[in-house]
Amino acid sequence: xxxxxxxxxxxxxxxxxxLYYDRIGLLxxxxxxxxxxxxxxxxxxxxxxxICSYRNAGLSLDEIRQLLKQPDAPKxxxxxxxxxxxxxxxxxxxxQQRAIINILQSLGTSESVxxxxxxxxxxxxxxxxxxxxxxEVWHTQFERDAPAAHHAFLxxxxxxxxxxxxxxxKSNRNHSSATKTHR
Amino acid sequence: xxxxxxxxxxxxxxxxxxLYYDRIGLLxxxxxxxxxxxxxxxxxxxxxxxICSYRNAGLSLDEIRQLLKQPDAPKxxxxxxxxxxxxxxxxxxxxQQRAIINILQSLGTSESVxxxxxxxxxxxxxxxxxxxxxxEVWHTQFERDAPAAHHAFLxxxxxxxxxxxxxxxKSNRNHSSATKTHR
DNA sequence: GGTACTTTCACGTCGCGTGAGAGTAA
DNA sequence: ATTACTCTCACGCGACGTGAAAGTAC
Numbered sequence: 001x002x003x004x005x006x007x008x009x010x011x012x013x014x015x016x017x018x019l020y021y022d023r024i025g026l027l028x029x030x031x032x033x034x035x036x037x038x039x040x041x042x043x044x045x046x047x048x049x050x051i052c053s054y055r056n057a058g059l060s061l062d063e064i065r066q067l068l069k070q071p072d073a074p075k076x077x078x079x080x081x082x083x084x085x086x087x088x089x090x091x092x093x094x095x096q097q098r099a100i101i102n103i104l105q106s107l108g109t110s111e112s113v114x115x116x117x118x119x120x121x122x123x124x125x126x127x128x129x130x131x132x133x134x135x136e137v138w139h140t141q142f143e144r145d146a147p148a149a150h151h152a153f154l155x156x157x158x159x160x161x162x163x164x165x166x167x168x169x170k171s172n173r174n175h176s177s178a179t180k181t182h183r
Numbered sequence: 184x185x186x187x188x189x190x191x192x193x194x195x196x197x198x199x200x201x202l203y204y205d206r207i208g209l210l211x212x213x214x215x216x217x218x219x220x221x222x223x224x225x226x227x228x229x230x231x232x233x234i235c236s237y238r239n240a241g242l243s244l245d246e247i248r249q250l251l252k253q254p255d256a257p258k259x260x261x262x263x264x265x266x267x268x269x270x271x272x273x274x275x276x277x278x279q280q281r282a283i284i285n286i287l288q289s290l291g292t293s294e295s296v297x298x299x300x301x302x303x304x305x306x307x308x309x310x311x312x313x314x315x316x317x318x319e320v321w322h323t324q325f326e327r328d329a330p331a332a333h334h335a336f337l338x339x340x341x342x343x344x345x346x347x348x349x350x351x352x353k354s355n356r357n358h359s360s361a362t363k364t365h366r
Numbered sequence: 367g368g369t370a371c372t373t374t375c376a377c378g379t380c381g382c383g384t385g386a387g388a389g390t391a392a
Numbered sequence: 393a394t395t396a397c398t399c400t401c402a403c404g405c406g407a408c409g410t411g412a413a414a415g416t417a418c
Contacts (some may be wrong), residue, residue: 203406207407
């Protein structure tokens with residue numbers, strides 16, 4: 001049995017957020033005091049716990065409600081959807097970064113912008129001691145271990161979608177031929 | 184002289200967006216027809232052009248208004264602010280990705296999730312032929328060439344903020360000592 | 367006369383924040 | 393009596409979308 005502000009503080013939320021969760025029926029305290037004060041039980045606290053973990057994943061309150069309603073049916077589906085959505089959002093923000101950098105450069109800016117692109121990245125790897133062939137190995141390994149992350153990383157470097165697909169296709173060819181020769 | 188829907192289509196916007204821009208005084212057509220139809224002149228079109236380029240950078244309509252009002256005073260400031268803000272937003276989304284992956288894994292998911300973390304990254308670099316020392320060089324060079332990107336990348340790997348700062352501090356020490364010995 | 371435009375107005379979205387006015391707990 | 397809580401209700405944000413009711417262009 002805990003009052004609203006205390007609960008909010010415990011979870012690093014605001015009181016009004018909890019009021020809102022009650023209003024939309026996401027988390028309504030099971031008990032009210034005589035004066036009408038919200039009193040959250042242990043079960044409510046636990047529910048909030050799960051709500052927070054989903055909020056940390058950036059899910060909407062509506063999606064969270066669905067996840068808590070169902071026993072465990074399409075959880076994975078929803079989470080994977082959000083994962084793809086996040087990939088897309090990050091890509092959008094990266095594009096925005098490039099847009100700003102373009103504007104700044106066309107503005108003839110004084111200081112350098114220090115955003116990394118393909119050339120800068122290759123230079124860093126080369127200084128670290130990688131040859132062109134090593135970099136192919138790097139791509140191949142990256143593609144094998146974490147294809148989605150590989151894609152996201154290349155997009156992060158500002159490489160066009162088309163070229164990304166080419167690079168990944170090549171990495172996959174390297175990989176399959178490598179496994180073939182091993183057999 | 185172009186009507187609203189035509190202009191919207193030309194720029195890939197919605198008619199209501201342009202109505203909204205008029206309402207908030209961001210882009211008001213200079214001419215109205217006898218019947219009160221909005222008629223956008225060439226100057227209006229050009230203004231919309233700049234608005235779009237700033238929108239592509241993810242700036243708020245309020246910031247865009249400021250950028251268009253001033254001759255060219257604090258443009259760079261605003262753009263650099265947005266750049267830092269974007270870094271932060273991307274970091275937040277990456278954290279959300281990690282959160283989802285954690286949930287999926289605790290859920291005992293079937294297929295692998297293929298998100299990259301510190302260990303996976305180190306493994307890839309090692310397979311490509313980098314020693315521990317080479318990786319230090321890599322950090323140092325990354326920090327020198329693109330400190331902000333270095334930070335963003337480490338966050339992308341899901342490394343805690345504290346450790347990131349340690350790594351970067353070390354890289355900076357390496358860098359300064361390297362330049363010292365060169366003199 | 368049909369239909370494809372246009373106008374203004376008001377209300378909905380999402381996740382809360384911000385008061386206002388009134389009651390309650392320690 | 394003071395102070396620190398609590399309640400409900402209503403309105404605000406940002407960037408539009410979605411009708412509704414009425415007028416206009418072709």
